[in-house]
Amino acid sequence: xxxxxxxxxxxxxxxxxxxxxxxxxxxxxxxxxxxxxxxxxxxxxxxxxxxxxxxxxxxxxxxxxxxxxxxxxxxxxxxxxxxxxxxxxxxxxxxxxxxxxxxxxxxxxxxxxxxxxxxxxxxxxxxxxxxxxxxxxxxxxxxxxxxxxxxxxxxxxxxxxxxxxxxxxxxxxxxxxxxxxxxxxxxxxxxxxxxxxxxxxxxxxxxxxxxxxxxxxxxxxxxxxxxxxxxxxxxxxxxxxxxxxxxxxxxxxxxxxxxxxxxxxxxxxxxxxxxxxxxx
Numbered sequence: 465x466x467x468x469x470x471x472x473x474x475x476x477x478x479x480x481x482x483x484x485x486x487x488x489x490x491x492x493x494x495x496x497x498x499x500x501x502x503x504x505x506x507x508x509x510x511x512x513x514x515x516x517x518x519x520x521x522x523x524x525x526x527x528x529x530x531x532x533x534x535x536x537x538x539x540x541x542x543x544x545x546x547x548x549x550x551x552x553x554x555x556x557x558x559x560x561x562x563x564x565x566x567x568x569x570x571x572x573x574x575x576x577x578x579x580x581x582x583x584x585x586x587x588x589x590x591x592x593x594x595x596x597x598x599x600x601x602x603x604x605x606x607x608x609x610x611x612x613x614x615x616x617x618x619x620x621x622x623x624x625x626x627x628x629x630x631x632x633x634x635x636x637x638x639x640x641x642x643x644x645x646x647x648x649x650x651x652x653x654x655x656x657x658x659x660x661x662x663x664x665x666x667x668x669x670x671x672x673x674x675x676x677x678x679x680x681x682x683x684x685x686x687x688x689x690x691x692x693x694x695x696x697x698x699x700x701x702x703x704x705x706x707x708x709x710x711x712x713x714x715x716x717x718x719x720x721x722x723x724x725x726x727x728x729x730x731x732x733x734x735x736x737x738x739x740x741x742x743x744x
Contacts (some may be wrong), residue, residue, distance in 0.1 A: 476583030481565040482556040485572060486549050489601055492516070493539045500540075513540055517597035518580050520587050520652065525580075538599040548601045553620070555609040558631065561736055562615045563671065568608065569668050575607020575660040582659025586652045593651040602653070603660030609635065610664025615671070619739055620716055628716055712738045 496512045503510040518535035519525045539545035559568055580598065587594035612619075617632035641660075670676055671680065713733045718726060727735065 465591050479570050482553055482560070484551060485556075485569075489537050489539065489545060489549060492534075492537045496538065496540060513538070513599065517599045518583065519597055520584075520594045522584050522588065525584060532577060532580050533573075534575075535580065535597075535599050536601050536604045540599060541603070544600055548605050551609060552601065552605045555605070555612045555631075558616065558619055558621070559608055559612045561619075562612070565740050567667075567671065571608050571664060572601075572604045574667060575610075575663045576601065576604035578607065578659040578663035579603020579656035580659075581654045582662075583656040586655030590651050595650055595652050598652060598656060600653075603656045603663075606657055606660035607664035607667065609638075610661045611668040611671075612664075613664070614665055614668035616739060622719065628719070663732065708738055708741050 489505070496516070499510070499512045516531065516534040516538040518531045519528055539548070556568065559571070563571070579602070582603075583598045613632055613635045617630065620628045621631055621634065623629050623634075629683050713730060715727070715738070718731075719735075
């Protein structure tokens, strides 16, 4: 029992930022749902949703600035929050293999903000298709997913009934499905999705190339690497790409046969390190 509790505690600590964001979304969903149910039972025309959703026009949104943040944590349909939280968790655990907790929070919030701006722009460009308001974490989740795919496109995940698949193909299928299901009934929502994806891509590229970092900081990171490289090369030979791929295939075969939990802590760390090397 103590071992199980310790494992749960370690899991929470390692993925705590993802769980916190999921709990916030679920908490807001429960509050909105309970308030609507209570109002219905009492026969009172009261609804929290208009206070939390992003209005459909720039003018209204400026008068309700808090909605730029609240909308990305608000859902009113069970399947909507279920699928969003599932995608957030699945891509989030991969995201944290390559980025920090703070970067996860930043990617989520930046994606949500970009989705809001694109939503408002889409409604302004095509007012005949504008909706009454925007809720949901889809843009924020898509930003996390896009940043993950750009950083590690060849990262393998084990899909039920399919097996090991690279996440870039999972992302491609999701994008194609989203485009095929796009329609005039929710054009602003599709604009929001595009904004979230674009924000995630730019986030990953900035993390890789450091566009927004001060020049002094970028130089301080580059110069030590230039001085250290000859020393490292003389100490040990770097493995070739073929050797890395062979070791990675051996670990992935074991995961495919027995599951990720069958790996030892050392093998999990080695799998993570090899995945990073193969994507450089």
